[in-house]
Amino acid sequence: MTLRVGVIGGGQLARMMIPPAIELGIEIRVLAEAEGMSAALAATAVGDYTDLPTVLAFAREVDVVTFDHEHVPQAVLRGLVEAGVAVHPGPDALQYAQDKLLMRSRLASLGVPVPVWASVSDAPALDAFLADNGGRAVVKTARGGYDGKGVRVVSSSSEVADWFSALASGEALLVEELVDFRRELSQLVARRPSGDVTLWPVVESTQRDGVCAEVLAPAPGGSSRLAPVAAQIGTTIAESLGVTGVLAVELFETVDGRILVNELAMRPHNTGHWTIDGSTTSQFEQHLRAVLDLPFGATGHTAPWSVMVNILGGPASGDLDTPLRAAAAAHPTAKLHLYGKPPRPGRKIGHVTASGEELDEVAYVARAAAAAFDS
Amino acid sequence: MTLRVGVIGGGQLARMMIPPAIELGIEIRVLAEAEGMSAALAATAVGDYTDLPTVLAFAREVDVVTFDHEHVPQAVLRGLVEAGVAVHPGPDALQYAQDKLLMRSRLASLGVPVPVWASVSDAPALDAFLADNGGRAVVKTARGGYDGKGVRVVSSSSEVADWFSALASGEALLVEELVDFRRELSQLVARRPSGDVTLWPVVESTQRDGVCAEVLAPAPGGSSRLAPVAAQIGTTIAESLGVTGVLAVELFETVDGRILVNELAMRPHNTGHWTIDGSTTSQFEQHLRAVLDLPFGATGHTAPWSVMVNILGGPASGDLDTPLRAAAAAHPTAKLHLYGKPPRPGRKIGHVTASGEELDEVAYVARAAAAAFDS
Structure with missing residues (x-):
């Protein structure tokens, strides 16, 4: 009777699906690439996601298969579908997240603004x-x-x-x-097989060395002008590509005021981590609801502002206990998230979210708590 | 390096400690009474919690032992302490939650108001x-x-x-x-070994057939008059009894305006479930922080009102999927929590929390979403 979701891939995105699965009474199983990964707690199998028999054996024990990443080959995805497995997002949608040329050409044909x-x-x-x-x-x-x-x-x-x-x-x-952009934005969307689409507010993201460093939610100054444009783009892509689950549309806001689509991700996304603490329904809960075709939860924010700052690399000593205590002591309102991964230069090992009434204050708390892990 | 908490007992309180353990990067292990219990996902052992060697073998693999319930015998608790295991709450505190006569006589000697x-x-x-x-x-x-x-x-x-x-x-x-009470209240407190105490706002609880049915947070009309009295009682008990972890103090507000202590629980408590969705830090996260002696998270509420309604019994059909879909469809702002337990008359199988600006609206949503499971 219990609904069962199978997640292919054992990284932090699978890990962060575990809490909402527990809350909703959903059984979650993970096919991990190796022992001891971020989502190890729910790993019921360790195996090669490029091997159809391995993935099929895992899929037989669940009601729906979804993903921690977009790297499962099309041949495996189509093999699952042919075997009658419910796969969300499906191969027809996922190909656009797997192949940037295919994505660009499809978006251009949809009339979505692209570079x-x-x-x-x-x-x-x-x-x-x-x-x-x-x-x-x-x-x-x-x-x-x-x-x-x-x-x-x-x-x-x-x-x-x-x-x-x-x-x-x-x-x-x-x-x-080379787009001359003022800033980068992200529109998070969820769509379920029966067709419903829901959106969170568009957010601003800052990248460092090509990696998401920080997210301001909602995008400052974005509510009136940007929000409808971003929402329209996100909805069009989700519907036209038949995406099921969470879709992140990374956007450029150009210096001359255009909104262009940069990249797509068909899974929960770093620019949506703030929703765990800052939205009535997190992207991870919504993704589970979507792939099970459950009605969506509300996507309003629970505070005027949330700021998410990634913990990148972590302390050279490898000791996370000391910075965890320091961050907790100095910033009681900061929500601390660690992914169960050993520190390593440049690696995303966690994030911090702070929420509240004043953007400056919230940003300070999130940045300072994350910085406790830089030592 | 990863902090490891061991929980004795595999019920829903242990289950609800798993999400914050995942978020904080803490490893959680559960000694469950049987296979397939609520906290099965984190169960690394199944065994008899009244058997010292069983509990000791489990405790050797973790940094601290805590509890899903208060039924572990004093002899086992003291055996753990003698073997050098960190046990929170410890046997000296837990005895007052295990023996109501001992509790009453101790509270009376502390000058705390009791019936x-x-x-x-x-x-x-x-x-x-x-x-x-x-x-x-x-x-x-x-x-x-x-x-x-x-x-x-x-x-x-x-x-x-x-x-x-x-x-x-x-x-x-x-x-x-037989106390002539106007209503029942509950003061939730957390205390850590180094001595810090933190409190959530006092809440109102409604019992049906001796079981908690509903909680209004904070207690309506309670902020100015009741809150300081309840906070003082909670702090006194936590400090005087040396409680570590979460302490729930169930209170009577009498028709003549007195506040009397009814019962104590030294663990996360049903009257604190609203904190998962309605407070910056949930009682489950705070309990983990407390037993690990980590600095506390903030305990403010994230919305003016939260209402928690238990799902008792569940549908006679045993089918939870249908009411889950119905509740999700009708009440997108309701936070639905199911404990992975088969329905059975009178059994607590989940709860619903709603939060927002208007108490009437919030109570309606929580009650209606929970009622979807009554069919």
Whole structure:
């Protein structure tokens, strides 16, 4: 009788699905890549997510399969669907989160605003794009990029010669204009198989070295002008691509006031972690509701402002107990989240959220509590 | 390096400690009474909590031992302490939650306001108390009472003849005046080994058939007059009895305006479930912080009002999926909590909390969402 959700991948996103599963009385099972991962508490299997028999054996024990990441190959996803497994998001939607060229071309055909882009399969094509677009551009591998990996800003095709030489026949790189953006935004959406769509307020995110560092929720000054535009874009993409579960649409707000789609993620997203503490329904709870086709929870914020700051790297000593005590002592209103991962330079090992009436105060608390882990 | 908490008992209180343990990066392990209990996800052992070797083997793998319930025998608790295990709350405190006669006599000696009471070991003593106190009184067994069990309202000693005949030598029953109360209140407190005490606002609770049915947080009309009295009582008890962890002090507000202590619980308590959704720090997170001697989180409420309604019994069909969908569809702002327990008449199988600006509206949502499970 108990609803059972199976999550492929044992990282922190799977980990953060465990609390709402417990609260809703849902059984959660995780197929982890290895022992001792972030979501180890719910790991009922350890195995290779690129191996269909392994994934199928896991899927047989649950009502629906969903994901901690977007790396499960299409062949495995389609094998699951053919075997009658409920997979959310499904392969038809997930392909757009797995292949940036496919995503760009589909969004462009939907009329969603995107940066100037091209598919380039050789150096002359890229140099021509550079000549037409101010001499600098962003080149991305179509697949496998994540947290700044697979992305380079270049002024000559020679800077991605290694990528071109690694391309298989028929493959290409994505090149995009170097967008002159004022800031980055993120629109979080959830859609369930029966079609309902729900949205959280659009947020502002700050990246450092290609990794999300901080999120202000809602985006300051964004409510009247930006919010309807971002909501429209998010809804269009979720519906047109048939996304089920949580969808994050990363956006640029350009210096000349345009909103352009940067990237898509079809899973709970770092820019939505604030919802655990700052929204009536967190992105993790909503994702579970979505993939089980349960009616959605309310997405209003519980305080005027929430600020989320990532804990990146962590203390060189590897000791998390001391900074945890220091952060707790100095910042009793800060919500501290640790992912059960050993510290390592640049690694996302946790985050802090603070919520309240005054943005400056809230941002101070979140930043200071996160900084306690930098020592 | 990871802090490890061991919880003895696998019920819903242990279950509800899992989410904050995950968020804080704390490893939680549960010694459950049986397979498939509420806290099964974190159960690393199944065994008899009255058997010292079983409990000791479990305790050796964690940094601190705490509890889902108060039924672990003193001999086991003291055996743990003698073996060097950190036990919170410790046996010296827990004895007052395990033995109501001991509790009453200790509270009376502390000058805390309590109902008129006596220790009675035979029928004539009880009849004398009845004659002195209006002919009716509440009789309680000193040990083993829970959710209305071990409590009888009597007008003659003959109504507890079975309890008297079961008394061992030196044992007695507790008899108390039948308090003419206007309402029941509860003061939730947390104290950590280093001495810090923190309190949530005093709440109003409604019992049905001796079981908590509903909680209004904070207690309506209670902020100015009641709050300081309840806080003083809670702090005095926590400090004088050396409680570590969460302490719930159940109180009577009498029709003539007195505040009297009814019962104590030294663990997270049903009257504190609203804190999961309605306070910056839940009682479950605070209990973990307390037993690990971590600095406390803030205990302010995140909305003016929260109302918690228990789901008692559940649908006769045993099907929880249908009411879960119905409650979610009709009440998107309701926070739904299910304990992973099969429905059974009178059993606490979950609760609903709603929070917001207007008490009437919030109470309506919580009651209506909980009622969806009554069908």
